[in-house]
Ligand SMILES: Nc1ncnc2c1ncn2[C@@H]1O[C@H](COP(=O)(O)OP(=O)(O)OP(=O)(O)O)[C@@H](O)[C@H]1O
């Protein structure tokens with residue numbers, strides 16, 4: 398029985414393939430799919446430069462949150478239409494750390510994620526998030542190619 402599935406998504410091309418695999422699981426004893434997006438805290442590292450440039454009408458954090466919330470809502474709707482029960486979670490932090498934390502604390506029985514994300518390095522077989530999650534996860538991990 399698959400019960401709860403944690404599905405970390407970064408909305409890359411690879412995530413679209415993950416979405417298609419999730420749809421195939423509809424009707425296979427899946428209680429719940431938890432979509433998790435981690436807003437990488439490291440993207441805010443450059444905000445100090447923006448402060449010193451005194452561009453004060455830019456709400457970068459707000460814009461990112463709005464964009465991610467919209468994408469999440471689209472995914473949820475599409476997967477619910479395919480017959481799955483879906484919950485969504487948007488958190489901040491380091492992606493693999495948060496993925497492992499939520500896999501443990503939510504008591505999931507499987508993690509499904511893409512083999513790559515937004516990186517443009519063509520030779521790469523496995524992204525660093527996928528690799529670390531596969532190594533450190535407390536449960537089985539399905540990597541979608
Ligand atoms: N910020 C994130 N939030 C949730 N899931 C993520 C996040 N980043 C990556 N993932 C998951 O991990 C998968 C693999 O992405 P990963 O980050 O490992 O590859 P990459 O972006 O191509 O390479 P790298 O990040 O190492 O430069 C994605 O398809 C997605 O399922």
Ligand SMILES: [Mg+2]
Pocket residue numbers: 407514515516524526
């Ligand atoms: Mg990545």
